[in-house]
Amino acid sequence: MRIAAINHRAHLVLDDGAVDLEQASGGRFRSDLMEAIARADEIAAFAAQSELVGAPFDVLELTCPVPRPSQVVAIGVNYADHATEMGIDLAPEPVVFTKFPTCIAGPNEVVTLPNNTVDWEVEMVLVMGRDAFQLTEEEAWDAVAFVTVGQDLSDRDLQFAAGRQFALGKSRPGFGPIGPWLVTPDSLPNRDDLQLTCSVDGEVVQDGRTSSMIRPVSTLLAEVTQYLELRQGDVIFTGTPSGAGMGRTPQRYLLPHETLVSTIEGIGTITTTFVDGR
């Protein structure tokens, strides 16, 4: 099952288009995306029982599918090749930071570049289907309602200023675009082995597989929830493979008018563009 925000209203995405969830269900479900995430199982049952006919839509009408997460958790250095390129030693504990929720944006975001050190990181993003604390590895995937594509955009100057300011450097407006829609893990070819790529103006800069994660989803959720209570609708960025601009020789960062395209197999593609705010 795929659920999208189209002009900020929850829609079921079908092979032939999309249907407005509130209208198609006669008001049983509402248009709010956070409510749709909370009621994902009921919506899946409704969709399976109903003869729904989709209507075409423009991808530019897609808006943020998780508009109000209470927390956004991000995992650092979860791919060994990215740790190497960033010069970060692997620790036995997970590297966890937050992106403040106000940076979360949609799949067609136009981001203002504050300086010359804004970098890309394509990541698989999890959306929690229920509150979760101290999950076992066996329980972990069942607590995930949806996955989606995300970009963990980072202002590297700010991120590494005054020691480490990950939360600030990764939370400027628009620095957490996600989308294009929400996909249930059971509709993926293999939820633990998906290709993820990103390109800048058509040049592929990242090309990895989620099966290369140091901590796969089940492990990282079990570890993070040992310490942190997650809430339904929370968003988890699961780390990026190699190819970030900071790790390149020479380093490369995003420029005004460049287009960043991020894709995960079985989920979809988001497109982020940049304007000059320097």
Ligand code: ZN
């Ligand atoms: Zn990241």
